[in-house]
Amino acid sequence: xxxxxxxxxxxxxxxxxxxxxxxxxxxxxxVSKAQFEETVNHWNNVKVSSGPDLLQYHPYVILxxxxxxxxGMMFIERKLIHECGLVGxxxxxxxSPHHQGKQLGRALIDHLTDLGLKHCYKVILDCDDSxxxxxxxxxxxxxxxxxxxx
Ligand code: ACO
Numbered sequence: 001x002x003x004x005x006x007x008x009x010x011x012x013x014x015x016x017x018x019x020x021x022x023x024x025x026x027x028x029x030x031v032s033k034a035q036f037e038e039t040v041n042h043w044n045n046v047k048v049s050s051g052p053d054l055l056q057y058h059p060y061v062i063l064x065x066x067x068x069x070x071x072g073m074m075f076i077e078r079k080l081i082h083e084c085g086l087v088g089x090x091x092x093x094x095x096s097p098h099h100q101g102k103q104l105g106r107a108l109i110d111h112l113t114d115l116g117l118k119h120c121y122k123v124i125l126d127c128d129d130s131x132x133x134x135x136x137x138x139x140x141x142x143x144x145x146x147x148x149x150x
Contacts, residue, residue: 001107002062002103002104002107005063005064005069005104006063007060007062007063007107007108007111008060008063009058009059009061010040010043010059010060010061010071012036012037012040012041014061014068014071015033015037017068017071018036018061019031019036020068020096021061021068021070021071022071022092023094024094024095024097025092025093025094043056043057043059044057048076048078048086048119049078055076057075058075058076058112058115058116059071059072059073060072060073060074060108060111060112062095062107062108064099069095069096069099069104070093070094070096070099070104071092071093071108072092072093072094072108072109073091073092074088074090074091074112074113074115074116076088076116076119076120077089085120085121086119086120087120087121087122087123087124088112088113088115088116088117088120088124089123089125090109090112090113090116090123090124091125093109093125095108105134105138106134106137106138109135109138110138113138113139124143126146
């Protein structure tokens with residue numbers, strides 16, 4: 001980890017910090033403390049399968065003292081292909097503006113990727129063109145095209 005910072009799973013006490021950090025990514029909208037806590041509770045309890053004791057959601061924060069400097073998620077999808085293989089998805093990566101450019105994004109992606117590759121045959125993510133170079137520096141390469149239907 002970058003000196004002066006630490007990383008851990010998201011906890012219920014991170015309500016304000018996580019929502020604030022996510023503003024660097026997109027509009028969060030109105031999320032109450034109760035909704036946040038219920039979501040964290042869900043993340044802490046849903047397992048990938050009834051077999052191995054593996055959680056599906058891996059939400060993390062990077063802290064600077066008590067302050068949330070960055071947040072991001074890796075979640076695990078259970079598939080039938082590749083002999084019921086697992087795929088890790090990296091989502092909702094955000095470094096607070098005044099902490100950007102300090103290698104925190106890379107440290108977060110490295111942590112989530114290592115976690116994913118312990119269990120999954122691949123880890124994937126979608127991003128804007130403007131972030132391709134950042135993810136390439138984190139070891140990712142272009143594969144396919146993202147499409148969406150809203
Ligand atoms: N374009 C080109 N290079 C970049 C970019 C970029 N957009 N962002 C970072 N880099 C480079 C840095 O210069 C650095 O290079 P170096 O090691 O050669 O010096 C390297 O990538 C690592 O950069 P970090 O300091 O770790 O980047 P940072 O902590 O600022 O995090 C991030 C990057 C996550 C993109 C941050 O700027 C951010 O939160 N942006 C707004 C939200 C966002 O776009 N999130 C990603 C959405 S995609 C998803 O969630 C799957």
